[in-house]
Amino acid sequence: MQRRIARSIVALLFFAACISAADIDGIWVGQQPARNGEVEDLAFRFKVTGGTITGKMFGDEFDLPISEGALTGDQIRFIVTTNNYYNRAKTQFVYTGSIKDGVLELVRERLQAPEGKAGKGGPARQTLKLHRLN
Numbered sequence: 483m484q485r486r487i488a489r490s491i492v493a494l495l496f497f498a499a500c501i502s503a504a505d506i507d508g509i510w511v512g513q514q515p516a517r518n519g520e521v522e523d524l525a526f527r528f529k530v531t532g533g534t535i536t537g538k539m540f541g542d543e544f545d546l547p548i549s550e551g552a553l554t555g556d557q558i559r560f561i562v563t564t565n566n567y568y569n570r571a572k573t574q575f576v577y578t579g580s581i582k583d584g585v586l587e588l589v590r591e592r593l594q595a596p597e598g599k600a601g602k603g604g605p606a607r608q609t610l611k612l613h614r615l616n
Contacts, residue, residue, distance in 0.1 A: 514610050
């Protein structure tokens with residue numbers, strides 16, 4: 483009897499994890515702070531397979547692949563790498579967050595600043611709120 487209850491609990495937890503993963507799939511839209519106090523539109527398209535997240539980030543002037551995407555329970559984490567076409571510097575941003583009341587709340591943190599430009603690319607850490615595009 484105890485084994486049956488334990489199996490039921492494990493199955494329920496697995497089912498809950500699958501539902502949580504399915505909540506991330508799709509297109510999420512919002513805005514992020516830009517230079518000079520402006521904001522820019524952005525969107526993410528996520529596809530979850532098991533605990534792995536793939537997809538793209540779409541902005542006003544770019545679309546970039548998501549790398550190292552992972553979903554653990556209700557926590558999402560992925561990296562987006564940008565390329566500065568003027569000086570060919572790469573900057574990595576790590577995004578972490580979760581869904582709360584239908585809003586995907588992400589914290590964006592700069593991992594690397596372009597060489598010689600440390601501290602000049604805006605705040606290193608920003609919070610973004612995204613909504614699913616229906």
